Amino acid sequence: MAQTRRLPQPLPFDQQVAIFSRLAESNPAPVTELNFSNPYTLVVAVALSAQATDVGVNKATKGLFAVADTPQKMLDLGLEGVTEHIKTIGLFRQKAKNVIALSRILVDNYGSEVPDSRAALMSLPGVGRKTANVVLNSAFRYPSQAVDTHIFRVGNRTHVAPGRDVDEVERAIEDNVPVRFQQDAHHWLILHGRYICQARRPRCGICVIRDLCPYEEKTE
Template structure:
């Protein structure tokens, strides 16, 4: 098995995240939500879907539903009607109904602040749990998706063979003062600048610090 490249040195990490922070001091998730439950649902729906697509599907839904009990009252058929434009919507609807029932029965209708408890809910994986922990409970949890995996490896901010290794590399190598917002900055950078097929290196604020050899003009 090939050895992973070494992550960027501490000084470069500080310089990179200082620039990302200067450009966007208070980054937030692009998934629209009004409370913890709505965010949990939105992230669960976002698997194999875009944030924009989820937002289009949930705007009207979240006008009606803001609690697990209201989701149960809406029913699976009602939920399915709202989210039918999202990939895998039938299975996602089943999972949302199941997790809503568990939240009502076991958590008094509240979203738990424990990663283990969140990951025990149907359709909630580590990435979804980390988004909720970070955005709602302000824990420095790193929700690694395809954008962060690409940026982490391409820039050597957080190299890893899989999302778990990249998550650990962020935790181990990104300076503590940037941990809370690190995954927001990295996902936005990957979504709008360091794109998969043709990174926009000419407008990249960390171009001179990035070791990626195949930079575009």
Template sequence: MVQQLGYHALRDIFSRFQAADPEPKGELEHVNAYTLVVAVALSAQATDVGVNRATRALFKIADTPQKMLDLGEEGLIEHIKTIGLFRNKAKNVIKLSRILVDDYGGEVPNSRAALQSLPGVGRKTANVVLNMWWGMPTQAVDTHIFRVGNRTGICPGKDVNAVERAIEDNIPADFQHHAHHWLILHGRYTCVARKPKCNACLIRDLCQYEEKTP
């Protein structure tokens, strides 16, 4: 595993990310906190592009927990059957919608523990919702962040929880809010898995990856 980069290198890296993209945004389309929860839950082992394609029509008719319950599991399946694991995901979305209606008055809670108690909502999903909807400096570590963190030395760790802690412990506080978006976008478009685009990388000179592509 590469060594954790120091404070000054990290400040330089995130200053560059910020200059290039001051307000990075998640790419999952949503209209409120509830549709964000649903979109993130549906995105597990699926692409944002594929989820957006499926949810555009869905969210026009089911943008609240009660409307989703009214649509029903079979109606939901018709909208999301192009997404991987759609049957299990549909079950979870209907279950979490029922819980939101019965226990939370149809509102999405803004605590990690409450979000993680919902079917199909893990720590990563909860962190995405807390960050994107409520502006909390939570870090949702996906495969892109795990790869970038360990490849570059920005936030190395043996598992996603260790990488999450490395971000929280080492990245300067003023970059925490947008940190996971910058890292996801960097991993999605530049520091890609098979052949990273090192020649187009903003942080090439600070990155610890030894096998840089020409």
């Protein structure tokens, strides 16, 4: 019978403070790298970003959002119009259908406004918990934690938020990261994972939390 992997204990409070203080000092105002102008365009951008890069999504949405930055404008553009704008993104056909479907729901059920409720957001086609948490955090300034592969890796490597899956890491961030850092925690962690604590070869030599990190396989 396979044994369940034993998780390390999350770093104690003083080390959490030290790590996030350094991340905050190096990047005082972190934001999502997806371009958006309102809560609706953020919902669409994050929904399109699944299995795609932020750079690729931003290239596609530049033209899309220029002509359709509200649910009704997106419906007026139509499925073919949306598809044409986002055809450079992976899974673009299904994503275009989701964008039209969620726009219809927002118009019919929410007066064209994006709801500030995780459950309501997750009821929209193509919107999962991670997408909902990004919208709640970046559009509504709620300290939600959108855990992706970068945050999952950094949370476990640093022991800031150990977990066997993204849900456990999300709870570990909420339970262990001091409240003063919660609003920007997922931005700091995702950017750290994307540019410094990379999967195959972490850039430990330029890491601002190197001496605080328990990861044993550090690089120079």
